[in-house]
Amino acid sequence: MQSHDPAPLSSVASRTRLVMARPSALDLYTLACGAFLACAPWLFGFARPTGRVDSEIVGVAVMALSIAGLVAFADWEEWLKVALGLWLIAAPWLLGFVHTSAMHVSIAVGIVVTFLSLLELWLAHDADFAGDDAAKSDLL
Template sequence: MAGLNDYTTLNRHFQDYANLVLGVLLFLSPWALGYANTEMAARTAWIGGIVIAILALAAIVNFAEWEEWLTLLMGAAVLVSPYLLGFSDVRNAVAAHNVIGLLVVLASGWELWTVHHRHTPSMR
């Protein structure tokens, strides 16, 4: 039977699991969305997906705040990469990078916020 501590641990790491899934989705997106033949877009998705997934796994295994900051920065880099790396004309790649990058930034920001704003029950 799952205890309260099990639920709290799973709940605390929800954003890390979300980032793991998002990293895998980003890695698979060149094939799924048909831009694997666009070299820069595909390589950015593959590298970004691997880095996000590895950081998420590291945070799941042993949480450290710096991992969340790196994941947030990686999400921001993925978000702006189509415009900085010159594949903003590849619509499917832009959509994948923008949506997944934004979701990674939001998930990591949410976890960082919860780390610094934990609710502590008041004694009455």
């Protein structure tokens, strides 16, 4: 008769927590934001073509950068997502689709993408969170 040792279960749980705690897990959330943004013109029926095109292009760009961040983390990917998030916040006024459903979606997703990208940058460079000597030596 086989006995079930709880040690393998706890090691799997700790490895899962370690993977989900990594900043790259935040890329999954920004990937979902990009997918939502790319599909938003059909979900909400954007009336103005500028809002529709902006949403589709920026959504695909956020998805591409999130996938690149999942494959190999680099600061430049996160800074580009920050720039895209800030663009989404300013785009309704710059492109002229103020007071539309596209404006509300653009601003909301822009805030979330900017926040998640800045959080990922912060966590990647936080010596206590990273737990490795490389991040600690960056601070010295």
